[in-house]
Every structure is written in structure tokens, then in C-alpha cells.
Amino acid sequence: MNDYWPWWAGAIGLALVTIAYTLSTDRSFGVSGAWDRVLHWRAERELERRQAQDEIEQRALVDALVATAPRGPGAVTPPPRGRNVSLPPRRPPRPASLVSQAALLGSILVGGFVAAITSGRFEVRFDMGAGFSELVTGNPVMMVGILFLGGLLVGFGTRLAGGCSSGHGLQGCGRLYPASLLATAVFFGTAVAVSFLLWKVV
Amino acid sequence: MRTQGGILLANIVTGLALGFTVSNIGFGDYAELNRMFTFQDLRMFLAFAGAVAIIVVVFAVARVRRTPxxxxxxxxxxxxxxxxxxxxxxxxxxxxxxxxxxxxxxxxxxxxxxxxxxxxxxxxxxxxxxxxxxxxxx
Incomplete structure (x- = not known):
């Protein structure tokens, strides 16, 4: 009936994506977080500008302190100058830039398109498939309303919870964060309950 | 890979791979999704849970942690x-x-x-x- 990957291939694929990103960049990725920053690009750009300014000022301050520190016997050994001066305590890395977050969303579109073309699933259509028509609604007006409402709940809910299936589900659960385990259990649980209602009742 | 250019590249590669993988698992297919959430077909559920299990092990070995x-x-x-x-x-x-x-x-x-x-x-x-x-x- 379908030409989808077996479960183990999917598991390896999702794990590889997550692990490669984290180990190469020392960061997490989250699709809802990327959306949030891209949609609020004006405020986020201002924040980026301020953070960059702060960093320049702090570096200048450290350099000035090192330059004016007393020397000779008994003086505290100054830390090495320049880029190696670390500013304790270690702060979390700066968020990926706005352009990178927008690139993440754009590349997901291209990746999905390539998958659909190469597997022969690509088809321009004005419905959401037989499953949606049978289980939710076959009426086009209702469909638009439900998709919008569903998207609204997804957007609002993921940001209120601080993450989605990638940020909480893969990255957070992978680190065994209690908040992520809780969020994943709750969103999976409610999705199961609503799906059973749609399947058996509605 | 920790410069802004490196992160941009990592985001592009990640987006492409994520879109390709998620599509081929079948998460874009509403019928498959409902079959997962109603436990009629555990394939996609196992793909997700299996990924989390692999990530937990690798992150533990690589000591990937930050303030939760x-x-x-x-x-x-x-x-x-x-x-x-x-x-x-x-x-x-x-x-x-x-x-x-x-x-x-x-x-x-x-x-x-x-x-x-x-x-x-x-x-x-x-x-x-x-x-x-x-x-x-x-």
C-alpha cells in the first residue's frame, strides 16, 4: 500500500540528522523555534545587533583589564590576550542567525519536494488525501477551516510549550530533559486521544 | 562548523535531510499519521522512538548536555x-x-x-x- 521507509531506516535517518547537527554545531535545532524567530525577524535582528555589540564591549573591557593589570612579582598572572580570553561563566552559544533559521525552513521544503519526486509520490492536489477526507472531512470549506484551526493550535501550542516534535521530541528527549519528556508525553497523548475520536466516533 | 557560515551550511544540510527523511517515513500522509496515533500501525511510532533511543545513547557517550x-x-x-x-x-x-x-x-x-x-x-x-x-x- 505504501512505499515508505521501514521503521529502522526512519529511526536511523532522524537520529543521524539530529546527532550530526548537534555534534557539528554544538547547538540544537527546532523547527518551531526557527519559525518563531523568522516570523519575528524585526525584533530578532535587533537582538542580534545588541548581542554582537555586547560581545565587542566585553572583549574590549577584558583586553583593557589585562593591559592595565599590575606586573612583577606577586602580581596575578594575566590570562593570555586576544581570542583565547574566555568570559566566565560559560554562556550558552549564541542562537543560529536569522538567515540560518530561514534556510532551515526553506531546505525542509526542498528536501520534502526531492523525496516526493524521487519516490513518485509528487502530485499537485487540492485535497489532503483519502485519509483526511474519510476521517476528518471531505468538504473543502470545512477542510480549510480545520487546517487553519489545526495550524493555529500547532503554532500557538508549540511556542507556549517551548518546542515541537524536533526541539522537544528529538533534541530534548535525546538529552533526557524532564520538560521535553513531559511535553512529548502530553502532545503524543492528546494526539492519540483526538485521533481515536476521529477514527471511532466522528 | 561553529562560525555563522558553518551553522548556515549545517542548517541547509539538516533541512534537506530532515525534509527528505520525514517525507519518506510518511509523516506527511494523514492516513499514516492517524494509523500511528491509533496504534493500528507502529511503523512511524517506532521510527520516532527508535531515533530518540539512538540519540540518547550517542548523546550520553558524547557527553552532550546543557542546562535543561x-x-x-x-x-x-x-x-x-x-x-x-x-x-x-x-x-x-x-x-x-x-x-x-x-x-x-x-x-x-x-x-x-x-x-x-x-x-x-x-x-x-x-x-x-x-x-x-x-x-x-x-
Whole structure:
């Protein structure tokens, strides 16, 4: 009936994506977080500008302190100058830039398109498939309303919870964060309950 | 890979791989999604759970850790709303993008909903709810 990957291939694929990103960049990725920053690009750009300014000022301050520190016997050994001066305590890395977050969303579109073309699933259509028509609604007006409402709940809910299936589900659960385990259990649980209602009742 | 250019490259590669993988697992297919959430077919569930299991082991070995986010007041209600939205529309924030890439044009409406929801969330949390929801993907 379908030409989808077996479960183990999917598991390896999702794990590889997550692990490669984290180990190469020392960061997490989250699709809802990327959306949030891209949609609020004006405020986020201002924040980026301020953070960059702060960093320049702090570096200048450290350099000035090192330059004016007393020397000779008994003086505290100054830390090495320049880029190696670390500013304790270690702060979390700066968020990926706005352009990178927008690139993440754009590349997901291209990746999905390539998958659909190469597997022969690509088809321009004005419905959401037989499953949606049978289980939710076959009426086009209702469909638009439900998709919008569903998207609204997804957007609002993921940001209120601080993450989605990638940020909480893969990255957070992978680190065994209690908040992520809780969020994943709750969103999976409610999705199961609503799906059973749609399947058996509605 | 920790310069801004390196991160841009990593985001592009990750987006391509994520879109390709999620589409080929079948998360963009509403029928498959409902079969997963009603436990009629555990294939996609095992793909997700298996991925988490692999990530847990690798992150533990590589000692990947950072300060865990707090369990703030928005986690449970937010996740509950997300679960309802996912079950009725078939989309998490990445899936409607993949659906559009597969030719499902109505998924543009889901994306519009996500856009409005995200903007509404920041507006209400900063103005009324006053919950610091932390950050995701930073």
C-alpha cells in the first residue's frame, strides 16, 4: 500500500540528522523555534545587533583589564590576550542567525519536494488525501477551516510549550530533559486521544 | 562548523535531510499519521522512538548536555494544544512545509495557521500570560 521507509531506516535517518547537527554545531535545532524567530525577524535582528555589540564591549573591557593589570612579582598572572580570553561563566552559544533559521525552513521544503519526486509520490492536489477526507472531512470549506484551526493550535501550542516534535521530541528527549519528556508525553497523548475520536466516533 | 557560515551550511544540510527523511517515513500522509496515533500501525511510532533511543545513547557517550529547560507553566497546556492541532490537521511545524513540497496545496492553509498561532503566542505571552517559555532551537 505504501512505499515508505521501514521503521529502522526512519529511526536511523532522524537520529543521524539530529546527532550530526548537534555534534557539528554544538547547538540544537527546532523547527518551531526557527519559525518563531523568522516570523519575528524585526525584533530578532535587533537582538542580534545588541548581542554582537555586547560581545565587542566585553572583549574590549577584558583586553583593557589585562593591559592595565599590575606586573612583577606577586602580581596575578594575566590570562593570555586576544581570542583565547574566555568570559566566565560559560554562556550558552549564541542562537543560529536569522538567515540560518530561514534556510532551515526553506531546505525542509526542498528536501520534502526531492523525496516526493524521487519516490513518485509528487502530485499537485487540492485535497489532503483519502485519509483526511474519510476521517476528518471531505468538504473543502470545512477542510480549510480545520487546517487553519489545526495550524493555529500547532503554532500557538508549540511556542507556549517551548518546542515541537524536533526541539522537544528529538533534541530534548535525546538529552533526557524532564520538560521535553513531559511535553512529548502530553502532545503524543492528546494526539492519540483526538485521533481515536476521529477514527471511532466522528 | 561553529562560525555563522558553518551553522548556515549545517542548517541547509539538516533541512534537506530532515525534509527528505520525514517525507519518506510518511509523516506527511494523514492516513499514516492517524494509523500511528491509533496504534493500528507502529511503523512511524517506532521510527520516532527508535531515533530518540539512538540519540540518547550517542548523546550520553558524547557527553552532550546543557542546562535543561525549566518545566514552566506553559509546557503542559502548550503541548496539549499542539497534540490536538497535530491530530486534526496532520501537521507539526515542519510537516505542512513537506506536504506543500509533495503537492498538497491546502497545506498552505495549515502553514498560515501556524504563522498566526506563533505570532499570537508571542503576543499573548509577552502581554498577558507573562510566561517565559524559554527557547527552542537555539
Amino acid at each position: 529547560p525549566r518545566i514552566h507553566a506553559g509546557v503542559v497546556p502548550g503541548a496539549a494544544l499542539f497534540g490536538i492541532g497535530w491530530a486534526i490537521s496532520g501537521g507539526c511545524p515542519a510537516i505542512p512545509i513537506i506536504q506543500v513540497g509533495s503537492g498538497y496545496l491546502p497545506a498552505l492553509v495549515s502553514i498560515a495557521g501556524v504563522v498566526v498561532g506563533i505570532r499570537l503566542c508571542r503576543w499573548t505571552t509577552t502581554r498577558y500570560l507573562l510566561i517565559d517559555t524559554g527557547s527552542c532551537g537555539r
